[in-house]
Amino acid sequence: MASLVSFLACHFLFTIFQCSSLASNVNYNVQTLGAKPDGKTDSTKAFLSAWNSACASGQPATIYVPPGRFLLGTATFAGQSCKNPAITIHIDGTLVAPSNYNVIGNSGTWINFESVTGVSIIGGTLDAQGANLWSCKNSGKSCPTGATTLAFYNSKNIMINGLSSINSQKFHILVYGSQNAKLVGVKVSAPGNSPNTDGIHVEKSLGVTIMNSKIGTGDDCVSIGPGSSNLWIENVACGPGHGISIGSLGWVLQEPGVQNVKVKSATFTGTQNGVRVKTWARPSKGFVKYVLFQHLVMVNVENPIIVDQNYCPDGHNCPDQVSGVKISDITYQDIHGSSATEIAMKFDCSKGNPCNDINLEDVKLTYKNEPAHSSCINADGKASGLLQPNNCLYN
Incomplete structure (x- = not known):
């Protein structure tokens, strides 16, 4: 009798479980x-x-x-x-x-x-x-x-x-x-x-x-607009396209910033840009900080590394102004490959808010199988490890 009760109890519980699973x-x-x-x-x-x-x-x-x-x-x-x-x-x-x-x-x-x-x-x-x-x-x-x-x-x-x-x-x-x-x-x-x-x-x-x-x-393969934080981008193959971009930022004065962004193990093939930060040449209280670009491969990319704080297409709504977006604490680590243009690394930062704490580590970019060139305007930071093109940041 006890075994029959146990069997019926188990059967009852199994039926309930089965029904609840089907209903779940x-x-x-x-x-x-x-x-x-x-x-x-x-x-x-x-x-x-x-x-x-x-x-x-x-x-x-x-x-x-x-x-x-x-x-x-x-x-x-x-x-x-x-x-x-x-x-x-x-x-x-x-x-x-x-x-x-x-x-x-x-x-x-x-x-x-x-x-x-x-x-x-x-x-x-x-x-x-x-x-x-x-x-x-x-x-x-x-x-x-x-x-x-x-x-x-x-x-x-x-x-x-x-x-x-x-x-x-x-x-x-x-x-x-x-x-x-x-x-x-x-x-x-x-x-x-x-x-x-x-x-x-x-x-x-x-x-x-x-x-x-x-x-x-x-x-852009991936574009990151204002007010974004804690982003993780990894193992992305980009191309064709305009690369992975933070921006455009700074269109309005009161704009939330971008912070804590990691872009890792990405490949860019024949793209207009590799990794880019782009801001309008307009007054803004926005910012970009704590960004890591790591383990990236560039294959015939026009602008492998670029910061453009003077974005003003066609000269509309922004002539003769400077970007108010503050850019700081950006690290470029283990980035290599080929550039489609002579200047593979370009930091064109705001004269009103220079880029601060740019970190370069183990960057090797070539142009036509020769070391590429770099261009820095209003940008400070430091470099370590292998660096091609040469460091143009001021300390």
Whole structure:
């Protein structure tokens, strides 16, 4: 009798455990909810329906996108009223934007996550079909500004793993006003002449990690805007593109600074810049400090190391002014490779706020198989170890 009671008790507990396990992760298949994998039928309602159901579930949920091409219009996934602590979006297919760029071109963002917590995007491809809009912009015609492909605003604990973004109209991925975002194995692809197609842009965000990613685009591979801190960027292959940039900074007077940034083990191939700090030649109370550029490889890069504090394209809104952004405590360590121009290391700092505490250690950059040159204006710091080009910093 005792053994029977034990068996029934165990069976009862196992059933409860099994049911609770099944209930612990709810799945929503967008195709079951009406999405069509033909690349032509607007599937926006099905995606929003899956999101709303996952939000309301109160338990970890997965939104599944099966193989195929799913046409998606402008979509905002809002998390303000979500009961769910964790939503995973598992994509085996491709989300494709409307071919007519006017449909999303003035929306700001194509796929927008607002105030979400614990969202993960796993796999998949986002195809914004931006080529027609780039052609419009390059022709000088009046065109929409273009939409960022994927954006997270005011969000926390975000994971993007194995996602590909191709042919964005504007920025590919934006992390804005957010905390604890991790982007791993991301692939970004757009032609080198596609305008303003930054790979990943981070602004006013804390604790962002970008790792093991390959980014080729028409603007910065990674760009870091004001108010960003505690960023870790490692093992990124950049090219084509404009490199990894802190900036542009200092457009307004009251601007939050950038600090605690690490860029490690990155490779730049045929890019306009390697690692760059760029500020407008305008009054500002912004700053850049505690930055480490380490273990970087340059392959035929136009400006492998550059600080430009006199950024003033076309002379508009900034002529005859100086940058107020204070730059200090930047370390360049173990950087080697080839420059496509004679001056491989350029520090063009503000005469009103010279760069301070620039540290160079084991830098070897060549131009046409000869040591490259350096240029320093209003920059002080120190050098150690092997240094080519020669140190031009003043102490």
